[in-house]
Amino acid sequence: MGFDADKFVSGISEDKKCCVCSGVLDNPVRAACGHLFCSGCILPWVVRHGSCPQGCQPLTPGDLENVLSLREVILGLHVRCEYRTRGCDAVVRLTDLLKHLQDCCYRPVSCRHAQCGATLSQWQLADHEARTCDYRPMGICQEGCGLVLVYKTYTTHNCLTALKQLVIQQEQQVSVLEQELEGRGRAFERRERVLLAQLTDLKRHVQQQAVRFQACHITQLRHHSACRAALTQLEPCDHVLIQWEAHNSLPPGDMFSTEMELKTSNNRSVLVPAGAEVSL
Known part of the structure; x- marks a missing residue:
């Protein structure tokens, strides 16, 4: 929101006024189209509408440029004290106004x-x-x-009257404090119920996770047991007879790239892919 033009000693030209609030520019920024705005006025507008308030073009926050030179000019302008209606006739620069207001004897x-x-x-x-x-x-x-x-x-x-009034005042204060305490108690109770509900949901979620984990663990154990049982049923093999037939002629020294057939002593055949290692 811009500054009130009436507080300035000299007249303010239109090029120092915001196109949104019509006040004197506060932290002025310039859009690509050349229009000037207070930063506090244009940023919310751009977020909501995405265009220049004058309707000339689309606008984003990144399109806004700080006009530091104009800001310094405006801060150097002279303004009247805000308490002039109470009797203060002081005239100070805009940049010094806040300090003056804090120290003004008409505050x-x-x-x-x-x-x-x-x-x-x-x-x-x-x-x-x-x-x-x-x-x-x-x-x-x-x-x-x-x-x-x-x-x-x-x-x-009168001491008696004064003491009665004091008691009434203290009772009123106690009543106010009791109402405040009661309100806080209700708020704490609501908060406690919410936390207990969240804790209950968390416990239920943890229990469900534990059940799923236990079921998965049991499944894995059964799978491992089945694998071990299958391995114990395999027939022992004393030696392996390797027989292969090359389907492609290979130059000497090249890696063998075709499948080979392994035959065990009990005449069981196994196909071994190219590049596989076999221990004899």
């Missing part, structure tokens, strides 16, 4: 005395709290209640 503040709630300028606060506030402290009651006396009621102070 609105609230009286710190309980029950007062008056709002006044910073320069008035000390005198108000010390001399004119109706709720400024006047001392401690010496009649037995020990309460702090304030200017508004110290001449008509």
